[in-house]
Amino acid sequence: MTVAIIDYGSGNLHSAAKAFERAAREAGLDGTRIVVTDRPDDVAVAERVVLPGVGAYADCRRGLDSVPGMVEAMTQAVRGRGRPFLGICVGMQLMATRGLEYETTQGLDWIAGDVAPIAPSDPSLKIPHMGWNTLTVDRPSPLLDGIPTGEDGLHAYFVHSYALKPVDAADVVAHSEYGGSVTAMVARDNVAGTQFHPEKSQRLGLALIANFLRWRP
Amino acid sequence: MLKTRIIPCLDVKDGRVVKGVQFLELRDAGDPVESAKAYDAAGADELCFLDIAASHENRGTLLDVVSRTAEACFMPLTVGGGVRTLADVRALLLAGADKVGINTAAVKNPDVVAAAAEKFGDQCIVVAIDAKRVSGPGEPLRWEIFTHGGRTRTGIDAIEFALAVSKRGAGELLVTSMDKDGTRSGYDIELTRAITDAVTIPVIASGGVGGLDDLVAGVRDGHASAVLAASIFHFGQHTVGEAKAHMAAAGLDMRIDR
Numbered sequence: 184m185t186v187a188i189i190d191y192g193s194g195n196l197h198s199a200a201k202a203f204e205r206a207a208r209e210a211g212l213d214g215t216r217i218v219v220t221d222r223p224d225d226v227a228v229a230e231r232v233v234l235p236g237v238g239a240y241a242d243c244r245r246g247l248d249s250v251p252g253m254v255e256a257m258t259q260a261v262r263g264r265g266r267p268f269l270g271i272c273v274g275m276q277l278m279a280t281r282g283l284e285y286e287t288t289q290g291l292d293w294i295a296g297d298v299a300p301i302a303p304s305d306p307s308l309k310i311p312h313m314g315w316n317t318l319t320v321d322r323p324s325p326l327l328d329g330i331p332t333g334e335d336g337l338h339a340y341f342v343h344s345y346a347l348k349p350v351d352a353a354d355v356v357a358h359s360e361y362g363g364s365v366t367a368m369v370a371r372d373n374v375a376g377t378q379f380h381p382e383k384s385q386r387l388g389l390a391l392i393a394n395f396l397r398w399r400p
Numbered sequence: 401m402l403k404t405r406i407i408p409c410l411d412v413k414d415g416r417v418v419k420g421v422q423f424l425e426l427r428d429a430g431d432p433v434e435s436a437k438a439y440d441a442a443g444a445d446e447l448c449f450l451d452i453a454a455s456h457e458n459r460g461t462l463l464d465v466v467s468r469t470a471e472a473c474f475m476p477l478t479v480g481g482g483v484r485t486l487a488d489v490r491a492l493l494l495a496g497a498d499k500v501g502i503n504t505a506a507v508k509n510p511d512v513v514a515a516a517a518e519k520f521g522d523q524c525i526v527v528a529i530d531a532k533r534v535s536g537p538g539e540p541l542r543w544e545i546f547t548h549g550g551r552t553r554t555g556i557d558a559i560e561f562a563l564a565v566s567k568r569g570a571g572e573l574l575v576t577s578m579d580k581d582g583t584r585s586g587y588d589i590e591l592t593r594a595i596t597d598a599v600t601i602p603v604i605a606s607g608g609v610g611g612l613d614d615l616v617a618g619v620r621d622g623h624a625s626a627v628l629a630a631s632i633f634h635f636g637q638h639t640v641g642e643a644k645a646h647m648a649a650a651g652l653d654m655r656i657d658r
Binding site: 195197198201202205237238239242308309310311312313314315316317334337338340341342343344359360361380382383384385386387388389 | 401402403404405440445467470471472474475476493494495496497498518519520521522523524571572600601602603625626655657
């Protein structure tokens with residue numbers, strides 16, 4: 184199985200690739216090949232597609248668009264051929280209809296909704312929402328299999344000032360509490376996304392990545 | 401619920417840890433990657449590398465250390481020391497740092513902070529503030545920014561500076577008291593609180609930790625989102641686990657994933 188991690192100039196993908204390799208190894212998924220790639224051809228034929236993303240929304244969208252044919256290849260693999268897809272952080276936010284960070288930017292519109300500033304009800308809460316938070320499950324997902332959630336569960340590492348608010352609440356798999364509900368994970372059909380960084384989230388992260396590698400939506 | 405972070409900080413010089421991590425039987429106590437793995441396993445919430453030599457010639461060595469650490473540890477890593485230009489920030493992020501600390505360059509030219517935040521996102525820009533008390537006895541408390549390891553006084557008010565860089569795109573502040581650093585007498589709580597209460601971004605307390613109660617005070621009284629410490633961990637006085645248990649017993653919300 185080949186997993187394509189899309190490289191569009193958004194930061195270091197080496198550690199993400201290493202996390203996927205380790206998760207595959209620990210899960211006994213022999214024959215899993217992790218490819219960090221900026222070639223649409225690799226993405227079009229991959230069995231699984233991962234879109235990371237760090238930075239500002241518009242900047243990431245521009246970066247993705249600057250790779251000729253990449254959005255088309257992703258769309259073909261994910262929407263056309265039903266390959267499992269995982270968006271991470273801004274990669275997850277790009278699945279939304281629009282991003283509202285600094286300027287309005289069109290997303291991929293795979294999950295209907297906007298990416299808007301987090302506005303905690305308690306004004307003393309700091310922005311960015313930075314650090315380790317627990318997940319509260321809104322609906323069961325195989326991607327969370329075996330992962331302890333809730334207040335006493337494992338923690339995920341977040342660092343973001345904007346969050347995706349899906350139009351259809353059923354798209355939300357899990358949220359975190361930060362002066363209100365912050366979308367932590369979304370999924371619909373064969374696409375999923377995490378606001379947190381699984382590649383930085385130690386045990387929870389490696390377990391989630393392994394679940395994604397086994398996922399048969 | 402978001403948890404308070406504990407961040408061990410390793411001073412790195414020419415690709416080696418200065419003074420070394422002595423609490424574990426590491427094969428090579430001077431290897432930052434070995435130390436990072438040990439802290440990863442110990443449950444540290446983040447890790448900080450500070451390049452204290454920060455010479456231009458040895459930049460490649462630091463980048464190599466960062467990249468080997470990022471490959472081995474699946475936890476957030478902040479790297480600071482000698483970061484002057486956007487190219488420096490980019491090189492560290494590409495090597496695998498999650499956040500980059502900017503210190504002297506931000507004091508000399510706050511535009512660097514704005515430009516770096518715009519380019520790479522404010523979540524990865526940490527402005528490191530080294531401050532010293534300059535108010536005399538009986539005067540209202542006042543701190544100034546010092547650079548060059550506390551030797552150079554800038555005349556810049558620490559709180560005004562913190563506010564200014566937070567508005568220009570810093571995602572987090574690392575506030576070190578130069579009066580307290582190395583004294584093991586606790587953080588400068590008034591400084592930490594004055595800055596934390598003035599800004600809307602997270603603040604990491606730093607400088608002066610001598611025991612676990614100091615960590616508690618940094619959060620409870622200093623209002624910090626995270627606490628940074630070096631020697632109490634490196635020399636085996638306390639483990640990260642003990643620190644978390646102590647802070648949790650004091651009523652703070654800690655990440656204890658076991």
